[in-house]
Amino acid sequence: MKNYLNLLFLGLGVCSCSFLPQKSFQEEFSDLEEMVDRLEDQGAFMSQSLDSLAHFYEDQIARFDSLLTFADYDKYLIEGPFSTATPGLDSTKSSIIILNTTSDREQALQEVAATNFLDVHFAQFVKRNELVAQVYSNSALQVSRVYPCYDHKNIVDPNIDVTQFNFYYAANEINNPNKGLVWIPDAYVDPAGRGWIVSLVHPIYKDNSLFAVLGVDFTVDDVIYTYLQDYDGEYLLVNAKGDIVAGKAGAIETISMPPLKNHVYRETVKSENFRVSDFNLFQSRSKEVRKMAQEFLLNKKKVFEFNEEKNLKVALCLPFEEIDWYMIQIIPNS
Structure with missing residues (x-):
């Protein structure tokens, strides 16, 4: 990205950006680039870890009959759709769901037993990747295995078809013909109350058919606030639709967004009355902020100078390469 920034600064040198000296301007962009x-x-790092786990999973599934021969059918007690493992009581177990939409429950039970090897590798994955919220496998036979164990009985509707959700179909044969890693482009609010979640998924094939989708979720709250706190200034992380995925309270308040719960955005997104549309740049009460969103997200500009908002001077923006996100710095008038 550094070569890209050097070209950017050359371009800025010939424009009339009098609001910020070029030296300071480059320093601000250097912080954005570092973030x-x-x-x-x-x-x-997350991608490499998941890719390695996916290859191991496929290698094991290729000898499915052998797995069944040595499978521990008694490891999980499954009552109706749900396993009886309780969150916090056994750190070696996942939450298992055999959804009511399965086409063959007996075969699904066999699949659970055959894939019990995943538990220890899921646990190791979470231990090595401290920012991971959960790692999981959702199969074509409607078997869901999620680690760590969570309160699945009170969260998941057992009548859903998991193949109809983006964390499954984004990796299927049609949407992912290369059969590799896929970032889910839009963060979403987790129903279990962990705030914004981002997913990375990888298909698992057996005999050239999609057997399952392996995935990992991590909370934007854990990742972003770890990094934002290391930098002075007011920052926003937004997706391509203009939704504010994360940000400092000062930045959010200065761009005419709704009042924050307890003055902290991370608490606001966890509250029951949170609405994504309220915290979208295109829904700001400020016409100039809406214009800024258009310039950054639609016109791919990197600098926006405020003329009407007297408390704001300029905003700077850099895009991410692997996911359709943008880091924005709001610079107020001193």
Whole structure:
């Protein structure tokens, strides 16, 4: 990205950007670049880890009959759709769901037993990747295995078809013909109350058919606030639709967004009355902020100078490379 920034600064040198000296301007963009690079490095490490786990999973599934021969059918007690494992009581177990939409429950029970080997590898994956919220497998036979164990009985509707959700179909044969890693482009609010979740998925094939989708979720709250706190200034992380995925309270308040719960955005997104549309740049009460969103997200500009908002001077923006996100710095008038 550094070569890209050098070209950017050359271009800015011939424009009339009098609001910020070029030296300071470059310093501000250097901070943005560092933040984006650190986050993308974390994403790259996560990708490599999941890719390795996916290859191991496929290698094991290729000898499915052998797995069944030595499977521990008694490891999980499954009552109706749900396993009886309780969150917090056994750190070696996942939450298992055999959804009511399965086409063959007996075969699904066999699949659970055959894939019990995943538990220890899921646990190791979470231990090595401290920012991971959960790692999981959702199969074509409607078997869901999620680690760590969670309160699945009170959260998941057992009548859903998991193949109709983006964390499954984004990796299927049609949407992912290369059969590799896929970032889910839009963060979403987790129903279990963990705030914004981002997913990375990888298809698992057996005999050239999609057997399952392996995935990992991590909370934007854990990742972003770890990085934002290291930098002075007011920052926003937004997706391509203009939704504010994360940000400092000062930045959100200065761009005419709704009042924050307890003055902290991370608490606001966890509250029951949170609405994504309220925290979208295109829904700001400020016409100039809406214009800023258009310039950054639609016109791919990197600098926006405020003329009407007297408390704001300029906003700077850099895009991510691997996911359709943008880091924005809001610079107020001193």
